[in-house]
Amino acid sequence: MTTYAEGTTVSAEKSRGEIERTLARFGATGFAYGWDETRASVQFVAQGRQVRFVMTLPDPSESRFTMFTRSKYGSPERRSLGAAKSLHEAEVRRLWRVLALAVKAKLSLVEAEIVSFEQEFLAFVVLPSGRTVYEETHAAIASAYDGNQIPALLPGGR
Numbered sequence: 001m002t003t004y005a006e007g008t009t010v011s012a013e014k015s016r017g018e019i020e021r022t023l024a025r026f027g028a029t030g031f032a033y034g035w036d037e038t039r040a041s042v043q044f045v046a047q048g049r050q051v052r053f054v055m056t057l058p059d060p061s062e063s064r065f066t067m068f069t070r071s072k073y074g075s076p077e078r079r080s081l082g083a084a085k086s087l088h089e090a091e092v093r094r095l096w097r098v099l100a101l102a103v104k105a106k107l108s109l110v111e112a113e114i115v116s117f118e119q120e121f122l123a124f125v126v127l128p129s130g131r132t133v134y135e136e137t138h139a140a141i142a143s144a145y146d147g148n149q150i151p152a153l154l155p156g157g158r
Helices: 012-025 081-111 117-124 133-146
Strands: 030-035 039-046 049-056
Touching: 012 030, 012 039, 012 081, 039 081, 049 081, 049 117, 081 117, 117 133
Parallel strands: none
Antiparallel strands: 030 039, 039 049
């Protein structure tokens, strides 16, 4: 199985720009992004709602970037700093491509009236508290499932 956008040469900056252009084309009235060492954030205003996506960035010291084995049974060896940096940058590029695809797909679903804006973006809507709907509700939902308090999928059965 292949991973979406694996091997992409499209820069993170170009993907971010694509997200911004896509949002503008679909009627967004505001856009912002930011990053630090561990995450990147894309925020926008559309249909009267503030929306925020936060993407966790991979740690460049992870072994998937810094180590390799020459064969299936070989001992792990350390990659050169340049090779590790290159692999890390490739993963960051891939993640930005994935986010660009997700935003475009979500907005396309809304445009086609398959779902409403609220249905598609609800988890990412920013509440007055500054937290997203997901951040406010995920613990309660997990607790309901853990306690088996969810109705049966089909009527009459459990």
